[in-house]
Amino acid sequence: MSHPEHITSSDHTHYLHHTFFEPKDNDTKATLLIVHGMAEHSGRYADFAQFLADHGIAVATYDQLGHGQTIKTPNELGFFGDEHPVQSLLKDVIIMSDALKARHPNVPHFILGHSMGSFIVRTVLKHHAQEFAGAILMGTSDANPLVKVLIPINKMLAKKAPKKPNTLFAEFINKRLNAKLNTRISTSKFAWLSEDIANIEAYEADPLAGFEFTNNGFMTLFVLMQAGLHKRWATTIAKDFPMLFVSGKNDPIGDMGQGIRRVVNKLRKQKFSNINMRLYPNMRHEPLHEQHHSAVYYDILHWMRTLSS
Template identity: 35%
Template sequence: MSSEKFYYSSSDGKTEIHAVKWLPKHEVKAVLQISHGMLEHIERYDDFASFMAEQGVLVVGNDHLGHGSSVSDEGHRGYFGEDGNEYLIEDMKKLMNIIKDEYTVPYFILGHSMGSFLVRQFITLYGGQLSGAVIVGTGQQPKLLVCSGIAISRMIAVFRGWNYRSAFVDYLAVGSNNNMFKPARTEFDWLTRDAEIVDAYISDKRIRFVFTLNAFYHMFRSILRMNEQEKINSIPKELPMIFLSGEKDPVGNSGRGVYKASDIYRQAGIRNISMKLYKEDRHEILNELDREQIYTEISDWIKSILTGK
């Protein structure tokens, strides 16, 4: 197994997007593209991607705009651009095109947290080009709450501008995530039970920033768009989907939001949907104490699609 870093031009016409691919030592049986979450970067998936590469799955992923090394300068960290939601989706599509030009094997996609919202939007547009979708750490936020987030972001931006980093909007979006784990060792205990992972997250300078109003606005728009019934109905009915989440993930409302999300796709007639909640696990199941089991189950799911068993 080996890994390679590379760059490609963002759909914003300005930024160079940083990406990494993890290559199997021998035959490439499939590709798995990763869409990472809010306030992280693709290299946090190195352990998982390395495991999958050892199973013959080429893994690739990019730092979304405003994250990791996909920033033109530090002032653009946590900023998506004027048409941010469209840029994120089209950057994912550009990456898929690059890899598909190199490998003609089944192509899967995995999204975590904010990345799961982007993937759920992505499959309404490009689901016909995929062999399966892995939805990790997702939720089903009430439409009224999401619309309120959009309205509040717009209102504050009138006075402060879209580059403003609002502690209030940040709290509305993620501020209560740690509440169910109090008394907590850190403010990020909601991510995982693995203290070493939490400490590494806290010390990672590529992560310690607050979203701009622009980024929150476009993240909320992504959530609205992924839930439009007409778009959900456009997803190929034969596309396999699997929903995986921690039983104690606040983003998924302790599993309730994950059930709601998966049911939406079942009701739309998508035939191959499965779901699993991992007991005691929190938000980042790929960084949880039982992560090796989860890695294996994702690998087995992909193998089942490839073999038809």
């Protein structure tokens, strides 16, 4: 595990806090870049990244703009920047991907995006899929008609008060997602995240997780969702490009598994030939943090190994 030289964000203002997890004895079979989700940070992926490194996969994690240790001050949490925030997030993926490839130039390169990160990765793949051996889309969803309605509202709010936390939208999203649960194992507003109460409690106790997005943050999120969830989002991607969709069967973001099935079926109807799906019973939005996460770890490892051999 290492933190080498500074890597500058495409906004030319922030350094992207990052960590490289390296296999022992330089025995690297492939690489994986992890793009984290909304209101969390790369540190939450350290256990998974180390697991992969122990099995020959070099991993890079990083904190996106407005998140984790990439921020300069606490009031930057949930704020992506005044100038072209969507483009900055997308370009930062390529910056980090190139940094990882430079360390391991002669192996297959994979990318994983979770939740908001999955929308970012889906958008990046439109123009850069050829740079990867495959993509893992975790905690993602199908098209949401609400996004089209919310974008103009959030653009107006972001223009008027970009750095103001939007409590109303944050509460609306949590309530809407929790309402989809069949059972509530926790009274937490983040109950939709996990079947594991310990994971929910850890998330709530983490000062760099669960924060409210600013108006700028929500505007950026919904624009990314519109791009990444469009019914023809994958038109420019090669039909044999490998994609693995990973979700809990009880994830409200993925419409309790049904949204993931719809995405996969659409891609197969569009003649994509290398689409795989893993839906895990008794798991919600964060399969990597559930009590039985080891099954998810090994399934992802097996998928990557199969494509790397």
